[in-house]
Amino acid sequence: DDALLSAPQLYTPECGKELWDRVKRIVRSNYFVFGEAQTHLGGTHLNVEQYIVPVVRNLRANPVVSLLTPHFYGTVDINHAADGLLVKEDGGAVISVPEGSAAVVATIGSILRAG
Numbered sequence: 151d152d153a154l155l156s157a158p159q160l161y162t163p164e165c166g167k168e169l170w171d172r173v174k175r176i177v178r179s180n181y182f183v184f185g186e187a188q189t190h191l192g193g194t195h196l197n198v199e200q201y202i203v204p205v206v207r208n209l210r211a212n213p214v215v216s217l218l219t220p221h222f223y224g225t226v227d228i229n230h231a232a233d234g235l236l237v238k239e240d241g242g243a244v245i246s247v248p249e250g251s252a253a254v255v256a257t258i259g260s261i262l263r264a265g
Contacts, residue, residue, distance in 0.1 A: 161173040184257065187257045187258060188257065191232075191258065192257075192258055194225075195225060195228065195229050195232070196229070196258065198221075198222070198225050199225060199226065199229060202222045202225070202226065205218060205222070206219075206222070
């Protein structure tokens with residue numbers, strides 16, 4: 151069935167239950183991957199990492215450092231592990247995006263520039 155591969159068109163429930171359910175699954179899957187890359191990976195892991203060095207350098211004597219340090223080390227460890235599991239050429243984050251690694255890198259890059 152090449153219905154979803156043709157030129158862009160509007161899909162509604164009137165298209166029939168099977169096609170409508172298929173379209174909803176595709177949209178939800180793509181939005182989930184994009185949402186995870188944007189909010190979780192970009193907004194949490196990669197964005198937090200840029201604050202680690204200045205906080206450790208500039209707030210050494212501040213008691214806030216003792217509260218933040220466990221989160222920072224956890225984030226750095228998770229990010230390091232993700233390099234080898236998710237973000238590499240055949241990693242989970244890359245193979246779950248139909249456009250491949252270039253799309254993942256472009257999405258993460260745009261998130262970091264905006265953040």
